[in-house]
Amino acid sequence: MISDNTKGKVKLTVLRIIVYAILAFLVFLCLFFFYLMIVNSSRSNAQLASGFTLLPKENFFTNLKNAWNDASINIPRGMLNSLIIALATAVLTTYFSALTAYGIHAYDFKGKRLVFTFIMAVMMIPAQVSALGFVQMMNELDLTNNYIPLIIPGIAAPVVFFYMKQYMESVLPLDLIAAARIDGSGEFHTFNFIVLPLLKPAIAVQMIFSFVSSWNNYFIPALLLDKAELKTVPIMIAQLRSADYSKFDMGKVYMFILLAILPVLITYILLSKSIIKGVTAGSVKG
Amino acid sequence: MAEVVLKNIKKVYPYVSGEHKKSKKKTKEEPDKKKVNLQITDEGVVAVQEFNLDIADKEFIVLVGPSGCGKSTTLRMIAGLEEITSGELLIDGKIVNSVAPKDRDIAMVFQNYALYPHMTVYNNMAFSLKLKHLPKEEIDKKVREAAEILDITQYLDRKPKALSGGQRQRVAIGRAIVRAPKVMLMDEPLSNLDAKLRNEMRAEIIKLRERIDTTFIYVTHDQTEAMTLGDRIVIMRDGYIQQIGTPQDVFNHPANLFVAGFIGMPVMNFFDAKLEREGSKYFVLLGGQKIELSQEKEARLLANDVQSQEITLGVRPEHTDLSDSGIKATVDVSEMMGSSVHLHVTAEGKDVIMIVPTVDMNSIPAMGDKIYFNFVGKVAHIFSKETEKNLEF
Numbered sequence: 001m002i003s004d005n006t007k008g009k010v011k012l013t014v015l016r017i018i019v020y021a022i023l024a025f026l027v028f029l030c031l032f033f034f035y036l037m038i039v040n041s042s043r044s045n046a047q048l049a050s051g052f053t054l055l056p057k058e059n060f061f062t063n064l065k066n067a068w069n070d071a072s073i074n075i076p077r078g079m080l081n082s083l084i085i086a087l088a089t090a091v092l093t094t095y096f097s098a099l100t101a102y103g104i105h106a107y108d109f110k111g112k113r114l115v116f117t118f119i120m121a122v123m124m125i126p127a128q129v130s131a132l133g134f135v136q137m138m139n140e141l142d143l144t145n146n147y148i149p150l151i152i153p154g155i156a157a158p159v160v161f162f163y164m165k166q167y168m169e170s171v172l173p174l175d176l177i178a179a180a181r182i183d184g185s186g187e188f189h190t191f192n193f194i195v196l197p198l199l200k201p202a203i204a205v206q207m208i209f210s211f212v213s214s215w216n217n218y219f220i221p222a223l224l225l226d227k228a229e230l231k232t233v234p235i236m237i238a239q240l241r242s243a244d245y246s247k248f249d250m251g252k253v254y255m256f257i258l259l260a261i262l263p264v265l266i267t268y269i270l271l272s273k274s275i276i277k278g279v280t281a282g283s284v285k286g
Numbered sequence: 287m288a289e290v291v292l293k294n295i296k297k298v299y300p301y302v303s304g305e306h307k308k309s310k311k312k313t314k315e316e317p318d319k320k321k322v323n324l325q326i327t328d329e330g331v332v333a334v335q336e337f338n339l340d341i342a343d344k345e346f347i348v349l350v351g352p353s354g355c356g357k358s359t360t361l362r363m364i365a366g367l368e369e370i371t372s373g374e375l376l377i378d379g380k381i382v383n384s385v386a387p388k389d390r391d392i393a394m395v396f397q398n399y400a401l402y403p404h405m406t407v408y409n410n411m412a413f414s415l416k417l418k419h420l421p422k423e424e425i426d427k428k429v430r431e432a433a434e435i436l437d438i439t440q441y442l443d444r445k446p447k448a449l450s451g452g453q454r455q456r457v458a459i460g461r462a463i464v465r466a467p468k469v470m471l472m473d474e475p476l477s478n479l480d481a482k483l484r485n486e487m488r489a490e491i492i493k494l495r496e497r498i499d500t501t502f503i504y505v506t507h508d509q510t511e512a513m514t515l516g517d518r519i520v521i522m523r524d525g526y527i528q529q530i531g532t533p534q535d536v537f538n539h540p541a542n543l544f545v546a547g548f549i550g551m552p553v554m555n556f557f558d559a560k561l562e563r564e565g566s567k568y569f570v571l572l573g574g575q576k577i578e579l580s581q582e583k584e585a586r587l588l589a590n591d592v593q594s595q596e597i598t599l600g601v602r603p604e605h606t607d608l609s610d611s612g613i614k615a616t617v618d619v620s621e622m623m624g625s626s627v628h629l630h631v632t633a634e635g636k637d638v639i640m641i642v643p644t645v646d647m648n649s650i651p652a653m654g655d656k657i658y659f660n661f662v663g664k665v666a667h668i669f670s671k672e673t674e675k676n677l678e679f
Contacts, residue, residue, distance in 0.1 A: 183414035
């Protein structure tokens, strides 16, 4: 006769197998397309045109050389441009969103709810709705072909603000701010030296998200940047894709996409610990 | 070290948009409710009012009361963390209503420690001194001295999360004492600790007081803490002071029914009784018994020209005695506490608690037993049924 203990063990093993199978499938879904991109970046345009394959080919370095030396685009320049914009946006967005969230979280003032609701309402407006007016305004201010309109408006990020505010509610007791005030710390000093260090995981998460969305942003830069030396990676990728038939090389495009996601991958790997901390914050008593 | 004076302090939290309408609507629907809760007014929610108190230099004052009575708000007003709606607050003879917390020369210990989690214990304690730009050597000396007093020297390099609750609270106290403040404010500092640790820390605070010799204002909801720590106790309810006095004073002469019920553990027993005046003599009639009051009590009642009337009679559980005759009662529950037994009995239609010493365990009644108990007139507290005030005052 099979004991209850053995039955339990069998049940547990079966359950584990099912769970691991689901997890393995999800991992496959996540990684397969990266793998496919690496494979495709090692295939020539002709090989790519011939169809789908799972095995890499020998043209990786040829594609790299071709992309790097393409006369119409300057990859290092594009990556540097994207890096400047994405980094500045990420830093400024998270800092000012945290500052705004701190203002709403820590201070009591008339119209606080209204301000909060207004910021939340802004979240509902897609960038495309205001894009035309925004581009016109930048034209009038003579700010086209300039990084300022790509960095400064990004600072007002309601989603980041909301995330920061929710995070503060779970990790930042108001007594801590009161204690700092009594200790003689000014309001900005308290924010910079007491509050910000506590928000590290949230800042890491939001910096990554801001960095990635700014790095991948095609829409607004395409409307504002004409000069070749100012163009960002997504614009250059689009440029490669829209090259005429004689110059069109899909291998080069895949290679450039691979190069373009490298900084994002590196950032993710470096900050993965903080991301996990950030997304699980407040779930258990710390 | 400083004198703290609170003159007619009032704190009103104005309604935020929308809230007022809601509360108005509510009061329309339930008109009686407004009368019951005096704190909700047209100008907002009144947290503290008519608060007058002179705290002497180096005095240990305890603000005590149930949740929502305004004790923490009062403390936060003294700290400068809450704006004072009206009234004057003086520290060391100077009005400080509009002075920033950092310039009031006060230190505060919070219930949840409020330690900076990313800093070591040393840096937590040194934070305020660094902001004052004191020389490094002096900061080091002060921090180590405070750590020595609180026996936390071995934890100076640790972060708060690596400390137990009691150790964290010591660090919080250490952070406050390094500043050698004129006034030390403590907002329920022991509430987050377990019972054993709370007793230990209570003793530590008494010792600390001897060593640092400053004015203490301590907030608690625990009457035991209030009784053991305070030179004087301020008992609060619904934003009003109910009584100010020494622990002995408030225990022996509670000003009203609320104070009588709040101070003392187990709580005072209350009976519906009758006060009889016969010339200059006073008696209490309860359960067919005629209890003679002490001369001292009679003199006070006479001075107030108190007439015969229905009263609420208060008798502390420790002042009741089992006897062969007296007030009849039935034992409901018997709780063995070690040094004594708490008998929960029903007498005169009320639940009554009696404390019986365990010298002779055989004489202690069991559940369901019919018993008689008595008390002497000098321990009886006589409260007006109408005003709930102690008729002796």
